[in-house]
Each structure stands twice: as C-alpha cells, then as structure tokens.
Amino acid sequence: MLRLEKRPTPSRAWAWGTPFLAVLLTMIAGGALFAMLGKDPVAVVRTIFWDPLLGEYAFYLRGQLLVKAGPLALIAVGLALGFRAGIWNIGAEGQYIMGAIFGASVGLAVYPTESRWIFPLMILAGGFGGWLWAMIPALLKTRFNTNEILVSLMLVYVAETILSKAATGFLRNPEGAGFPGSRNFSSYPAARNPELIAGTGMHWGVVAAFIVVIAAYVLLQRHLLGFQIRLAGQAPRAARFAGVRPNRLVIFCLGASGALAGLAGLFEVTGPAGQISIDFNQGYGFTAIIVAFLGRLNPVGILLAALLMALTYVGGEMAATNLGLPSAAIRVFQGMLLFFLLAVDVLSNYRVRIAAFVKEAR
Amino acid sequence: MELFGINPAILVASLMVAAVPILLAAIGELVVEKAGVLNLGVEGMMIMGAISGFITAVHTGSPALGFLGGALGAMALSLVFALLTQVFLANQVATGLALTLFGLGFSSLMGQGYNGIKPPRTPSLPFGPLEQIPFFGRVLFSHDWVVYASVAIVAAVWAVLRYSRAGLILRAVGESHDAAHALGYKVVRIRVLAILFGAAMAGMGGAYISLVRVPQWTDGITAGAGWIALAIVVFASWKPWRVLVGAWLFGGITVLQLNLQAAGSRIPVEYLSMSPYLITILVLVIMSSGRGRAGLNAPASLGQNFHASR
Numbered sequence: 001m002l003r004l005e006k007r008p009t010p011s012r013a014w015a016w017g018t019p020f021l022a023v024l025l026t027m028i029a030g031g032a033l034f035a036m037l038g039k040d041p042v043a044v045v046r047t048i049f050w051d052p053l054l055g056e057y058a059f060y061l062r063g064q065l066l067v068k069a070g071p072l073a074l075i076a077v078g079l080a081l082g083f084r085a086g087i088w089n090i091g092a093e094g095q096y097i098m099g100a101i102f103g104a105s106v107g108l109a110v111y112p113t114e115s116r117w118i119f120p121l122m123i124l125a126g127g128f129g130g131w132l133w134a135m136i137p138a139l140l141k142t143r144f145n146t147n148e149i150l151v152s153l154m155l156v157y158v159a160e161t162i163l164s165k166a167a168t169g170f171l172r173n174p175e176g177a178g179f180p181g182s183r184n185f186s187s188y189p190a191a192r193n194p195e196l197i198a199g200t201g202m203h204w205g206v207v208a209a210f211i212v213v214i215a216a217y218v219l220l221q222r223h224l225l226g227f228q229i230r231l232a233g234q235a236p237r238a239a240r241f242a243g244v245r246p247n248r249l250v251i252f253c254l255g256a257s258g259a260l261a262g263l264a265g266l267f268e269v270t271g272p273a274g275q276i277s278i279d280f281n282q283g284y285g286f287t288a289i290i291v292a293f294l295g296r297l298n299p300v301g302i303l304l305a306a307l308l309m310a311l312t313y314v315g316g317e318m319a320a321t322n323l324g325l326p327s328a329a330i331r332v333f334q335g336m337l338l339f340f341l342l343a344v345d346v347l348s349n350y351r352v353r354i355a356a357f358v359k360e361a362r
Numbered sequence: 363m364e365l366f367g368i369n370p371a372i373l374v375a376s377l378m379v380a381a382v383p384i385l386l387a388a389i390g391e392l393v394v395e396k397a398g399v400l401n402l403g404v405e406g407m408m409i410m411g412a413i414s415g416f417i418t419a420v421h422t423g424s425p426a427l428g429f430l431g432g433a434l435g436a437m438a439l440s441l442v443f444a445l446l447t448q449v450f451l452a453n454q455v456a457t458g459l460a461l462t463l464f465g466l467g468f469s470s471l472m473g474q475g476y477n478g479i480k481p482p483r484t485p486s487l488p489f490g491p492l493e494q495i496p497f498f499g500r501v502l503f504s505h506d507w508v509v510y511a512s513v514a515i516v517a518a519v520w521a522v523l524r525y526s527r528a529g530l531i532l533r534a535v536g537e538s539h540d541a542a543h544a545l546g547y548k549v550v551r552i553r554v555l556a557i558l559f560g561a562a563m564a565g566m567g568g569a570y571i572s573l574v575r576v577p578q579w580t581d582g583i584t585a586g587a588g589w590i591a592l593a594i595v596v597f598a599s600w601k602p603w604r605v606l607v608g609a610w611l612f613g614g615i616t617v618l619q620l621n622l623q624a625a626g627s628r629i630p631v632e633y634l635s636m637s638p639y640l641i642t643i644l645v646l647v648i649m650s651s652g653r654g655r656a657g658l659n660a661p662a663s664l665g666q667n668f669h670a671s672r
Binding site (some may be wrong): 004006083088090136140143144145146147149150151153154155157158161162164165286289290293326328329330331332333334335336338339342343345346349350 | 467647
C-alpha cells in the first residue's frame with residue numbers, strides 16, 4: 001500500500017516539476033480522448049502543440065499566441081493575488097465584460113472626436129468598470145460576511161445580461177442597420193487598440209500584461225502587502241496576530257483582480273474583438289482560473305502558463321478546422337489539465353511512501 | 363381568479379416544478395457539506411447529469427432510466443472530485459471549480475448531435491378525482507413523480523440526519539474529522555459516499571432540466587442553477603426543510619419573472635431575467651449578516667482536508 005507523509009515544507013523541485021508533469025499527463029489522457037473521438041491522437045497533439053509554433057503556418061499563428069495569452073495573463077495575475085490570500089474571485093468573466101462595456105461606452109460617447117486622450121481615458125474607464133464590478137462582492141464580504149465565490153459568480157450572469165442589452169440596445173451601432181453589436185473600433189483610430197508590431201500580435205493589452213506580471217512579482221516578493229497576502233493564505237491566524245487586516249486584503253485583492261480583468265476586457269473589445277457584441281467574451285475569465293493554477297499562482301509562471309493555454313486555443317482552432325476536432329474537446333482538454341495539476345500537486349506537499357517499507361524500517 | 367394576468371394556481375404549481383432541479387442539487391450538496399466537504403462543482407455535475415440523462419432517455423425511450431443515467435453520469439464525474447480531494451488532498455475550492463469547467467466542456471462534447479431532439483415525455487402521475495379539486499388539485503395533484511420524489515428525499519435526508527446513527531456519524535465527520543477518526547470512523551469512506559450521494563442528486567436535478575423543464579439539449583443548459591443550489595444551502599443554514607423553502611422561493615421568482623415576461627410587463631426583459639441572480643445575492647447578504655448569521659451554523663470542518671497522520 002502506498003501512503004502519504006506530509007513534508008515539513010513543500011518541495012521546491014516538485015513545485016516546478018508538477019506543471020510539466022501535469023501537461024504531460026494531460027497530453028496522454030487528451031490523446032486517449034481524441035482517439036475515442038476517432039481522431040489520430042498523435043496528429044491532434046502535434047497540431048495543438050507543435051504546428052502553431054514551428055509548423056507550416058506558424059508565421060501567422062505565432063501572432064495569435066500573444067493575442068490570446070495577453071488577456072489570460074492579465075486576468076490570471078489578478079486572480080492569483082486573491083487565490084494566494086484565500087480570496088476566491090471566480091467572477092472575472094463578469095468583471096471582464098463590465099470593463100469592456102465601461103471602456104467602450106466612453107469611446108463611443110465621444111465618437112467621432114479625434115484626440116490622443118481618448119484611448120487612455122477608455123483604459124481608465126475599463127479598469128474602473130471591472131474594479132466597480134468586483135467591489136460588489138468585496139464590500140458585501142467585508143460588510144456582511146457574504147461568500148465572495150457565490151456573489152462574484154452570480155454577477156457573471158448579471159453582466160452577461162447587461163452585455164446583451166448593450167449589444168442590442170444602448171451601445172448598438174446606430175448605422176448598423178438594426179444588427180446587434182456596437183460600432184467597430186477598428187475604423188475609429190482614436191479608440192483603436194492596434195497591433196503594435198505587425199505579425200507579432202503585440203497590442204497594448206499584451207504590453208499591459210507584461211507590466212502587470214513584473215509589478216505583481218515585485219509586489220509579492222519585495223513588498224509588505226505581498227508578504228501579507230502570502231501570510232494570510234498560508235496561516236490566517238498568524239496573519240491576524242501579525243496585524244494583517246483581512247478586510248483590507250479582500251478589498252485590495254478583489255479590486256486589483258477586477259480592475260485587471262476590466263482592462264483585459266477593454267483591450268480585447270477595442271483590439272482583437274473590435275466591437276461590443278453579444279458573445280465577444282470568450283470565457284477568458286474562467287480559463288484564467290486554470291492559467292492561475294497552472295502558473296502556480298506565481299506571476300512569472302502565469303505568463304508561461306498563459307502562453308501554453310493560448311497554444312491550446314490556437315492549436316485547438318487549427319485542429320478544429322484541419323482535423324474536424326469538436327471545439328468542445330479543447331475545453332475538455334483544458335479542464336483535464338486543471339484536474340491533473342491539482343492531482344500531482346500532492347507530490348510537492350507530501351512524500352509518497354510504500355507502507356510496508358516504512359513498517360520494516362521501524 | 364387572475365392577478366396581473368397570472369393564475370395563482372398555475373403559478374404555484376409551476377414554481378414547484380421549476381424548483382425541482384435546484385431543490386435536488388441543493389439537498390445533495392447539503393449532505394456533502396454536512397460531511398465537511400465543500401463541492402463547488404455542483405454546476406458541472408448538474409450539466410453532466412443533464413446530458414447523460416438526456417442521452418439515456420432518448421436511446422431507451424424511458425424517462426425513468428434517463429434520471430438514473432443522469433445520476434450515474436454525475437456520480438462518475440464526482441468520483442474525480444472524490445479522488446482528488448480525499449486521496450490526493452487537493453484544495454476543495456479549486457477542484458470544485460475544475461469540476462465545473464470540465465463538466466461544461468465535457469457535456470457539450472457529449473451532447474453533439476443531440477441538439478433539437480425531443481426527449482420522451484415524463485407524464486404526470488394519475489390521481490383520478492383528486493385532480494378535480496379546485497386550486498389544490500392543480501397545485502398538489504398535477505405533477506410528475508420527480509416532484510413528489512424530491513420532496514420525499516428532503517424528508518428522508520432530514521430524518522436520517524436527525525434521527526439515525528448514520529446521520530449522526532455523518533455530522534460528526536463534518537464537525538470534527540479528527541475526533542471522528544479517533545473514534546474509529548472511516549472519514550474518507552464516509553465523505554466519498556456523501557460526495558456520491560450529492561452527485562446523484564445533482565445529476566437527477568440536471569436531468570430534470572433537460573428532460574422536463576426545457577425539454578431539449580443545448581450547451582450550458584443549467585445556466586447557473588448549480589451555483590444557485592450552492593447559495594440555497596447557505597440560505598438554508600444547512601437545514602433540510604429550509605432548503606425546500608429556499609428552492610421554492612427561487613422557483614417562484616423564476617416562474618414569476620417568466621410569467622411577467624410573457625404577460626408583457628413594462629419592466630424590460632433583461633432586468634427580469636437577471637432577477638434570480640440578484641435576489642440570490644440579496645438573500646445571501648441577509649442570511650450572512652446580522653444576528654442570525656448563517657455562517658455560524660456551518661459544519662466546523664467544512665472545506666478542510668483530512669489527512670490521517672497516524
């Protein structure tokens with residue numbers, strides 16, 4: 001019989017090793033799933049993980065990687081701050097939508113004015129929208145002790161309703177012949193989030209993601225607030241004795257993650273998506289949860305995890321068009337990845353011993 | 363008798379039907395949480411139940427087998443949760459979220475080719491002359507068997523938790539797993555059984571959505587019902603009968619807003635359709651604040667993993 005023995009401190013080697021092990025296991029299990037769907041597992045895994053990087057059309061697909069990784073990293077870094085402190089914001093999808101709506105509203109309100117201040121103002125409005133939406137669970141948590149998991153999640157459904165109202169009502173393109181969807185930002189230079197270097201997929205959202213990753217890393221490693229976040233997550237009682245005020249952490253973590261998700265939404269709607277439409281949100285807010293865990297709640301790890309997750313998106317689309325893989329299969333694949341991550345995490349916190357051997361040693 | 367163009371007898375009767383999915387899921391989750399396990403994957407288990415129940419019913423032609431299939435589908439998924447949290451000691455919040463993300467994807471994969479199909483109808487039970495009683499005939503004697511079964515399950519859960527030895531052991535495990543372990547109870551085994559029961563209930567609830575409420579298959583059909591069920595457990599302060607009250611309250615709100623939409627109310631449709639979620643938040647706020655803090659009634663070991671070091 002195997003038995004688990006708690007390590008005095010989590011193993012550092014395994015902490016770095018587990019994500020790779022999880023990816024490997026997911027490839028194997030995913031391959032089995034693809035085989036069951038009647039696809040050649042090797043071809044599918046190669047299409048997802050190899051072709052976007054080094055395949056025939058890689059020059060085009062590589063740009064897509066940053067487009068997808070940007071918002072994922074931006075949201076996941078914010079979520080990771082909270083997850084570290086034991087504050088579970090799982091409504092990033094709603095904050096992402098509200099950020100997009102707030103930011104787009106500012107841009108559309110002044111259409112067609114041309115000024116260099118419009119886009120920065122929209123960025124502020126986007127961050128503010130996400131922050132505001134996250135403040136609802138934060139204030140309810142600090143004032144009324146309400147569960148932030150359920151409230152933030154409920155607000156996703158509310159935000160989706162507001163989005164459909166925005167796309168068909170108050171933000172609809174007045175020149176759009178009655179079709180749902182706002183004006184397209186790609187034809188409004190002052191509010192556009194363009195590709196900065198052609199072919200790389202680099203836009204302002206990706207730049208923001210890089211800045212945020214560095215800022216979050218510094219915050220967690222070098223700043224007192226970062227220390228308090230880590231302490232509150234690992235030893236809540238000790239944190240209270242050390243003078244950490246839990247309510248302040250809740251406000252900060254939820255606010256930061258909401259603002260970052262809002263920024264991601266704004267950059268997405270003005271750039272890759274182009275307009276507010278009923279389904280411009282692609283579930284990034286939920287996928288970012290997987291990204292945060294895959295990156296081990298560490299900003300640098302999250303950046304790598306976001307790139308990997310972007311790879312599954314881009315490669316998944318390739319596999320869908322070239323091999324007829326159902327697009328839902330990719331979501332299953334991403335879900336599996338989170339399962340395996342959580343499962344192999346046991347290796348960094350526990351030592352696996354063979355029970356019979358332990359008895360003999362005594 | 364009509365109020366604002368809505369017949370109250372039909373309103374009450376349909377709220378009982380509308381409440382069934384969340385009622386089943388919530389009573390299952392109550393048992394899970396009473397055992398000290400926080401399974402946030404209710405939404406994922408419900409939608410797995412919805413699709414596996416739908417597929418079973420379509421192929422066998424029997425709604426009853428469909429509900430069984432729904433329960434089994436959700437239980438299969440919950441085994442992953444049980445393995446991860448009880449054996450590999452993974453974080454329960456994260457694993458529950460993973461269960462939901464995975465369930466949403468997997469159900470949509472399973473459901474390909476099932477869009478637009480009508481499942482076999484679940485008939486209402488024949489009560490003969492009782493159905494003719496004014497008002498009460500419509501309210502009490504016009505439903506299918508699952509409606510009655512769900513209320514019976516609430517009663518059974520209440521009785522078992524309150525009066526039986528098994529219920530006492532379950533609660534002991536949820537209040538203090540270390541003490542229960544010291545007394546010789548198999549904490550992990552009891553929790554796995556509780557998780558399986560919760561999944562069976564969530565799966566049946568999901569199957570009720572795809573077989574009776576809607577009835578057809580579309581992606582994301584549960585639309586947050588699992589999360590509302592989780593909120594109802596908090597609302598009910600972990601008491602079975604209050605789960606029934608909570609589920610009927612939410613069923614009532616759902617039915618009322620649908621009726622108001624149909625009756626052409628002046629309130630915009632969007633505000634009506636977000637009302638169940640907003641009211642869930644409102645109820646959570648009321649229940650978790652003030653003197654009657656629901657949190658005080660939560661099982662003491664809720665969400666904590668158990669590792670027998672000796």
